[in-house]
Amino acid sequence: MRSRWKALALTAALSAALLAPEATMSTAAASDNGLATKPLMGWSGWGFLQRDPTAAKFKAQVDALASSGLKDLGYTYANMDDFWYKCPGSQGPDVDSNGRWVTDESLFPGSGSRDGMQVLADYVHGKGMKFGLYVTPGISAQAVAAKSRIKGTSYTADQIATTSSASNFNCKGMRAIDFGKPGAQEFIDSWAQQFADWGVDYLKLDGVGPSKTADVTAWSKALDKTGRPIALNLSASLSASSTWSPLANSWRIDGDIGASPRGYSFPLTSWANVSKRFDDAAKYQPYAGKGGWNDLDSFGVGNGENDGLTPPQRQTNMALWALASSQYMLGADLTNLDPGDKELLASKRLIAIDQDGIPASRVIKNGDEQVFAKREANGTWYIGVFNTDTTSSHTFSLPLAQLGLSGSAKITDMINNDKPLGTVSTYTTSVAAGGVALISAVPTSGTGGTGALVSADSGKCVDTDGGNSYLPGTKEQIWDCNGGFNQMITPTSTGELRTMGATECLDVYENGTTPGTKVSQWNCHGGSSQKWTVKSDGTIVAQHSGLCLDVVGARTGNGTGLQLWTCNGGANQKWSWDH
Structure with a gap:
């Protein structure tokens, strides 16, 4: 996120600048607040646990994240998604006396005075990782009906709620908040402080979009007020604009990657759900940068045949995310990793390409060929040549000068163990169906024309x-x-x-x-x-x-x-x- 401290003043100005680019904008004021200086890495519970999380299941994934060695490679966030709170029905989530969701302690037992989520956060922290949690906009209809008192104020839930529903995809029963009403911001402040007190390090705010900008702003302000560094992730399918970068650390640019039927964890994804992200990665590319990143969702890679992808398509999934410098989140069952998939997930080359923080641009979209590329500060280029045809392989020829790399370059395969591929000025390669040729290109003379x-x-x-x-x-x-x-x-x-x-x-x-x-x-x-x-x-x-x-x-x-x-x-x- 680019400085949430300046978010409120900047949101309107940044949006206006996109509509009127002749008033060229300066980002100097949008200083980073210290979070997400590089794309965040970790594991998201929705991919595998989905609707059936428990403390035991979550801890097993945390243990596997540590024992697999993936944590030591930078995957440090362990994020609980939906269904951690009590949801009795359409009347909305159960709430405490201050209108905030109540942890389902039949699934996530507390310990003494510690809430079940705090117990889980402590467990994650004990493994040297960070804990993420899930919330949606609005206030529970139960709080409105009970006229729950907003903590630290004389206001009640019914005084800040509207008659409109707020997005909660699974539990339902959330009411929109009128942020012009006294007590509205204070309600979000109290909820954010509760999360901070539990030890939350990452918050996914789901069900938001342009119509929920006030909710995003309120949560952004509230998290700042806690004094605890909590990364804010927005979901899902947000608009391609500069609205989000002053407010959050990452934002989902598409729907869920998952392709499993309700009640099942597999398949993790499908080719349709991966391939649709080519256009979005290109469209949203300009809005990423230090402190705020595009989120292509978690990988559909990790469990072999249960991924829903062929081996070449799995390489495409990982390579596109890395080139885009997307938030880099696992979504698989980490207790049953496929050896080949694990090699991809643990690839230091792919991680480095993602963590360079340079969102690649799409240079070519022509039939079955798509090319994304970016140049590092040291002069090395990373180039992905993708074959979107899932029925047959294709041979593509890429003149490097089309990217801006003049002369010849030393080519190295970045997926297959740094295999040298020669020195060329035009890169020609056969790419498997649904696959990718991911290479580095180092100019053989000087900077290759850049200066x-x-x-x-x-x-x-x-x-x-x-x-x-x-x-x-x-x-x-x-x-x-x-x-x-x-x-x-x-x-x-x-x-x-x-x-x-x-x-x-x-x-x-x-x-x-x-x-x-x-x-x-x-x-x-x-x-x-x-x-x-x-x-x-x-x-x-x-x-x-x-x-x-x-x-x-x-x-x-x-x-x-x-x-x-x-x-x-x-x-x-x-x-x-x-x-």
Whole structure:
């Protein structure tokens, strides 16, 4: 999450900036609050336990997470999902005297004064891991009927509830909250504090979306107030916008990965549920970044034939999640791991690709071929060539210059034990049905064409504001050259100037053709507003307008923006490459 302390002020501003990108946004104020600096890793209880969790079943998975060695590889969150609380029927969850859900202690026994969830959290913490819990928006209809007193106030549940229902997919019986009413925020505050007192480290807020932004905001504020670092995950199928990044640490971008019938744990997933995430991974890519990550849901990998995927499809599941820098959560029965699946789950290469925190962009979608790629700060590229045809293998040829990697590169197979695949400028490979060729590509000479663009007028570099933002509309400017990730520009053979790990493009606002049109960062889409010609005289010309890339007002100070202007030979329109 990008600083929840600033979330309330930023939410509206960030949303507006997407609608009006000419007011290019700065993310400098959205400082990270220390949580989820990299995508979170762990195990989610919904994938396998689903509707039948118990303390014993949950502890068995926690034990397996530790004994399998997966915890030591970074899978440190153990997250309880739905059905931990008492749900007698459509009247809503049972509640305590302050209107908050009551733990079902027939499934999760307490100990002395400790609640059953606190007992479970203590167990997880004792294994050196972190404990996650589940909640949904609103307040139980039982609390409303009982006029439960909101802790620390004179207000009651009926005074903050509306007549509308709030999302609770399984238990039902939740009523929406009017956050304009006194006592509404205090109710969420008291609930969040209870979770903090139990030792919760991660909270999944399910059933939210654009209509529940007030609930998300309230929970975000409340978790901050507890003083305990609690990561906030939002679910499910949230909109592709900048609304969520100031408020949460991760957000589900699609429905459940699971494909099992109600009452069953298997299959963990299906090809349909994995393959639909190609488009969403590309669509949501710009909204991820340090502190807040896209969540493609837990893996459907771990239990062999019970996965619901072929072995090549399992590799695709893991590779797509890693390239996207998605939240990286297991969902399998960890007490019965398939040896081949475990090798994938424990792959240090895949984990490193995920944990680099660079959400890859989709470079190619053509028939059965999809290609996602990203460039590391050290110059190494990670490239996934996917075959979405589940009936037969296909051979694909990928000119590396299409990504922005000029010259040749040393290719290494990242799934099959770092197998060297030679040095090429065009990568040709046969990909199994539903499978992936996941490679690293290291330029054999220099940076492979990537470098800093230096202004002849000021000696400063083209710079993406904020340093770690992939958001559309982020300001492009000049700044003292520092070799930073946000100052590395990658020219492609199609005329793009890519930045931020070669995942975003320098873009002319609304394809403008008049002097003064702003140039900012935007997700690469192949349109004419992102096509440039780098000329031998040092100018960079927008192909659709013939105007030059220009430093506004010929100013030389840090933070001066970029625009299009009539080419005039001025020093503020001359650029050189520093490789």
